[in-house]
Amino acid sequence: MNLFGKVTRASLYFAVAFGTAFAHAAENMPGGPAVNQLNFAPPATKIMQEIHWLHWMMLAICAVIFIGVFGVMFYSILKHRKSLGHKSASFHESTTVEIIWTVIPLLIVIGMALPATKTVVAMKDTTNSDITIKTTGYQWKWGYDYIKGEGEGINFISTLATSREAINNLAPKSDTYLMEVDNEMVVPVGKKIRLITTANDVIHAWAIPAFGVKQDAIPGFVRDTWFKAEKIGTYTGQCTELCGRDHGFMPIVVEVKSKEDFDAWLAKQQGSKDAAPLNADQPKAAVATTAQL
Numbered sequence: 001m002n003l004f005g006k007v008t009r010a011s012l013y014f015a016v017a018f019g020t021a022f023a024h025a026a027e028n029m030p031g032g033p034a035v036n037q038l039n040f041a042p043p044a045t046k047i048m049q050e051i052h053w054l055h056w057m058m059l060a061i062c063a064v065i066f067i068g069v070f071g072v073m074f075y076s077i078l079k080h081r082k083s084l085g086h087k088s089a090s091f092h093e094s095t096t097v098e099i100i101w102t103v104i105p106l107l108i109v110i111g112m113a114l115p116a117t118k119t120v121v122a123m124k125d126t127t128n129s130d131i132t133i134k135t136t137g138y139q140w141k142w143g144y145d146y147i148k149g150e151g152e153g154i155n156f157i158s159t160l161a162t163s164r165e166a167i168n169n170l171a172p173k174s175d176t177y178l179m180e181v182d183n184e185m186v187v188p189v190g191k192k193i194r195l196i197t198t199a200n201d202v203i204h205a206w207a208i209p210a211f212g213v214k215q216d217a218i219p220g221f222v223r224d225t226w227f228k229a230e231k232i233g234t235y236t237g238q239c240t241e242l243c244g245r246d247h248g249f250m251p252i253v254v255e256v257k258s259k260e261d262f263d264a265w266l267a268k269q270q271g272s273k274d275a276a277p278l279n280a281d282q283p284k285a286a287v288a289t290t291a292q293l
Contacts, residue, residue, distance in 0.1 A: 029179060032236040045211045048210060054115060130191040131146065131191060141157055142185075142252060144157075144183075154266070160178070162178050179253070189258060189259070190229075193228065195215065203243065204241050208236070212227070232256050234254070
């Protein structure tokens with residue numbers, strides 16, 4: 001066997017071995033992306049369901065336009081080429097054609113804009129919330145302060161729980177690698193949660209794909225958004241605004257619990273006397289106060 005054959009054979013063996021090892025090593029992340037996932041995260045809120053529907057509706061409309069335009073173009077090129085004896089038509093303008101190619105795109109845009117606008121307006125409606133949570137971005141952690149509704153007065157810091165050894169490849173990586181925290185945000189299923197976002201240092205962004213939520217957290221300003229989880233489970237996200245050295249080590253984990261489990265968590269939190277205050281190690285002046293919200 002010549003050198004080329006040996007190299008090819010060795011490469012195939014390596015590819016098969018690597019692919020087999022990867023297939024066994026890769027697992028779906030609880031509350032996060034799945035192996036070979038091509039679509040959005042499975043929706044856990046009504047808003048995300050509407051985003052899913054809008055995505056596929058827009059894709060279908062664009063696909064029909066693409067096929068129609070390029071189909072007519074290539075048909076005209078092939079069937080009306082000069083080599084077949086065709087001669088191009090000579091005309092200056094056509095009022096009918098101009099009306100058609102103005103009205104049809106207008107109707108398409110209106111058909112796309114109406115449902116999209118309805119969803120965007122719903123995304124911004126934070127009224128009538130059951131629980132309000134102030135979310136503060138720090139380099140590189142999140143602070144949660146339950147300021148209204150069930151759990152009022154509870155506050156804590158949520159920090160990456162992945163060990164430095166795992167990050168430095170000195171310890172095995174779990175299936176929640178870099179997407180695990182020491183203190184998760186906990187909310188009850190079926191309740192409207194209003195999030196007020198701000199930041200202590202630089203611009204961050206709080207995002208959970210399964211909720212259809214992404215909201216910037218800006219120092220000196222407050223923004224708000226909301227979600228209403230319809231499924232019990234664990235949902236993960238990350239800071240989605242480049243915020244410095246450890247931007248990739250700033251995960252978000254939300255536990256959606258049943259009413260009974262949420263009440264048990266509340267009792268545990270409210271009965272704990274060793275919980276560190278939210279801003280124990282952070283400058284107080286940089287964080288928006290509850291009174292301002």
